[in-house]
Amino acid sequence: MTSILAEQTAKAGGQRAAAPSAKRRARSILNVVVNGREREDVVPDGMLLLDYLREVVGLTGTKQGCDGGECGACTVLVDDKPRLACSTLAVQMEGRRVETVEGLTHGGRMSALQQAFHEKLGTQCGFCTPGMITAAEALLRRNPDPSREEIKEAMGGNLCRCTGYVKIIESVETAAAARKVAP
Ligand code: FES
Numbered sequence: 579m580t581s582i583l584a585e586q587t588a589k590a591g592g593q594r595a596a597a598p599s600a601k602r603r604a605r606s607i608l609n610v611v612v613n614g615r616e617r618e619d620v621v622p623d624g625m626l627l628l629d630y631l632r633e634v635v636g637l638t639g640t641k642q643g644c645d646g647g648e649c650g651a652c653t654v655l656v657d658d659k660p661r662l663a664c665s666t667l668a669v670q671m672e673g674r675r676v677e678t679v680e681g682l683t684h685g686g687r688m689s690a691l692q693q694a695f696h697e698k699l700g701t702q703c704g705f706c707t708p709g710m711i712t713a714a715e716a717l718l719r720r721n722p723d724p725s726r727e728e729i730k731e732a733m734g735g736n737l738c739r740c741t742g743y744v745k746i747i748e749s750v751e752t753a754a755a756a757r758k759v760a761p
């Protein structure tokens with residue numbers, strides 16, 4: 579199944595492997611908007627977006643699963659599109675808008691999508707859930723009324739090791755219906 583994440587993974591894999599150690603010591607000023615807040619941080623040029631979010635910004639909702647571009651647990655939104663934070667350099671986010679699962683809440687309360695995952699049991703151990711929710715959020719922003727096949731396609735890069743995907747898909751369908759009533 580081809581997804582946006584799969585394409586990014588293929589590109590980012592080579593980029594990461596080629597990063598010379600000297601570059602990892604260089605630093606840059608990063609201006610980025612994270613969950614609606616403007617930030618300016620000095621970051622190592624070789625720092626991954628995943629490490630930046632978890633260790634510099636302190637947002638630990640984004641998870642490290644495989645760390646190899648294969649599981650989708652680290653998915654975040656960059657300018658409304660899903661992106662693997664484990665295969666993206668933080669400095670690539672210059673001038674961009676990054677959203678994590680924490681940023682999808684509304685006034686400190688769960689969004690309709692987060693609520694649907696909770697109520698429909700789309701969450702088991704929960705480790706894959708932040709990536710699932712951000713991938714689903716990207717889908718619902720570009721396609722508010724997806725078919726079951728479109729949901730499967732959009733979530734194809736997100737793996738869950740707990741059980742099957744039925745409850746996860748039902749959670750996204752429930753959220754889509756709820757957002758028609760209260761976006
Ligand atoms: S941790 Fe990024 S794809 Fe698995």
Ligand code: FES
Nearest residue numbers: 702703706738739
């Ligand atoms: S809920 Fe455990 S990996 Fe998905």
